[in-house]
Amino acid sequence: xxxxxxxFQAITARGVxxxxxxxxxxxxxxxxxxxxxxxxxxxxxLGPSGCGKSTLMLMVAGLEPAxxxxxxLDGLPVAGPQISAGMMFQDPTLMPWRSxxxxxxxxxxxxxxxxxxxxxxxxxxxxxVDLWQFRDKRPRELxxxxxxxxxxxxxxxTDPRILLMDEPFSAxxxxxxxxxxxALARIWDTTRKTAIFITHSIREAIFLSDRILVMxxxxxxxxxxxxxxxxxxxxxxxxxxxxxxxxxxxxxxxIHRTTPAMH
Amino acid sequence: MTAxxxxxxxxxxxxxxxxPEALSRVLAGVRAHARPIVLPLVxxxxxxxxxxxxxxxxxxxxxxxxAPSAVAVRLWETLPFLLQQAVxxxxxxxxxxxxxxxxxxALAVLVSASRLAREALYxxxxxxxxIPKIALAPLFIVWLGIGSSSRITFSVFISFxxxxxxxxxxxxxxxxxxxxxxxxxxxxxxxxxxxxxxPAAVPHIFSGxxxxxxxxxxxxxxxxxxxxxxxxxxxxxxxxxxxxMALIFAAIVLLCVIGLALYALVVLAEAxxxxxxxx
Numbered sequence: 449x450x451x452x453x454x455x456f457q458a459i460t461a462r463g464v465x466x467x468x469x470x471x472x473x474x475x476x477x478x479x480x481x482x483x484x485x486x487x488x489x490x491x492x493x494l495g496p497s498g499c500g501k502s503t504l505m506l507m508v509a510g511l512e513p514a515x516x517x518x519x520x521l522d523g524l525p526v527a528g529p530q531i532s533a534g535m536m537f538q539d540p541t542l543m544p545w546r547s548x549x550x551x552x553x554x555x556x557x558x559x560x561x562x563x564x565x566x567x568x569x570x571x572x573x574x575x576x577v578d579l580w581q582f583r584d585k586r587p588r589e590l591x592x593x594x595x596x597x598x599x600x601x602x603x604x605x606t607d608p609r610i611l612l613m614d615e616p617f618s619a620x621x622x623x624x625x626x627x628x629x630x631a632l633a634r635i636w637d638t639t640r641k642t643a644i645f646i647t648h649s650i651r652e653a654i655f656l657s658d659r660i661l662v663m664x665x666x667x668x669x670x671x672x673x674x675x676x677x678x679x680x681x682x683x684x685x686x687x688x689x690x691x692x693x694x695x696x697x698x699x700x701x702x703i704h705r706t707t708p709a710m711h
Numbered sequence: 712m713t714a715x716x717x718x719x720x721x722x723x724x725x726x727x728x729x730x731p732e733a734l735s736r737v738l739a740g741v742r743a744h745a746r747p748i749v750l751p752l753v754x755x756x757x758x759x760x761x762x763x764x765x766x767x768x769x770x771x772x773x774x775x776x777x778a779p780s781a782v783a784v785r786l787w788e789t790l791p792f793l794l795q796q797a798v799x800x801x802x803x804x805x806x807x808x809x810x811x812x813x814x815x816x817a818l819a820v821l822v823s824a825s826r827l828a829r830e831a832l833y834x835x836x837x838x839x840x841x842i843p844k845i846a847l848a849p850l851f852i853v854w855l856g857i858g859s860s861s862r863i864t865f866s867v868f869i870s871f872x873x874x875x876x877x878x879x880x881x882x883x884x885x886x887x888x889x890x891x892x893x894x895x896x897x898x899x900x901x902x903x904x905x906x907x908x909x910p911a912a913v914p915h916i917f918s919g920x921x922x923x924x925x926x927x928x929x930x931x932x933x934x935x936x937x938x939x940x941x942x943x944x945x946x947x948x949x950x951x952x953x954x955x956m957a958l959i960f961a962a963i964v965l966l967c968v969i970g971l972a973l974y975a976l977v978v979l980a981e982a983x984x985x986x987x988x989x990x
Contacts, residue, residue: 506891511895529895529896533895535891537891541888541892543910543911544988544990554893588989606896
């Protein structure tokens, strides 16, 4: 998996902590997070709501400064927004006044004039998510799943080195969600980008990931680091493997242990 | 012969089978669409009829309350003159509204873009709103004279605030994650304004403009009351001094028509803008 002379670890976090000061006092969003993510790994961060997963992602993206600790991307410390990161959120956050194609090009057009190469790449990505024939439509004319596929194409349009996804499928219905998981797995297989995928769906995490980090709540730290053994490319058939179920039950128990209040 | 022909035609089974169904669907469609127009018109007609009846039955003199029919007659007689008076009122309203739009949007952009401006300016803008501005009207005459500039200025003072508030709401209501995305790709702040915040604010801006257009007209009328030179506001005042009640109502009817037309233009512009910028 080491492809060139660049550092082996794409992302490292050492003792990363985040405390927000609010009018009602300091709130500790992330108590302590230390991990390393290898180049080309798909890593899910799994945890209950409010465990600081999203904050951790924003810190990796350089959109929120860490209160203490050190974060690096490709060996360089994270200081300020990281242009090398593509992002997806829970909502597609498309611009309703732009066409599908222009929405995909937003990360480019917000920074510099769009060139022929960008258009070619946007076309390639839209074909990959099966939306090229909808390129001139407005977001309001698309379904929720289609919009989130536009957001995926947009996240990849700058050919980022890492892909950061914060519960991108959690607002979708169960069937669309499964379809999106399959689409993401298929697209990821062709790009093999280092990815952080935040979710609270255990099945989604197992199906998509090379590795799963489980985050606990109070204190919010990484309490488990598991490698997912299934080979790629994966098909829905992996869910039938006994190991899948073992892993599922194990992760479920470990998440429940972190949230005693919910019993 | 034609009558027989029509009867047989309407009883013709193969044709009658479908058209009545289609016709009833069309009628139902018309009913559904006409309802929001017909219902308020019927209500208004009833009120006007009751007013007419009241004046006639109780024999109320014209100097107290003219019957709607008397107002209509007076409106018809004086229409050329009233229309002439309506020109400055309309033009000044449009001028006041246009200035309010530009000023309101500019202030909102300033206040939302600069923290210093927000902290230093915004509380004052809000406080200014609490002053009963009608009470300030005489000052404008002292400062700006009795010309149209003083009426337009007063109109602006009365109508810019809704534009500021609505635009500000729009500019700050942009999805946080979308702003994060822009920040992450290294977008310049001005680019975020022109490409994201401002387009997102357009639907909100129009809700402010709809209020502003009605306020702008109120401002001009009040200005005309005080400066007393020309315009429909002045006409109303003049007619009152002559106990010409029917003329007052005629002027008011014309004001309503102009106000409605101006409002409709803003709504039309809004519909066009929403086609492009709406969700």
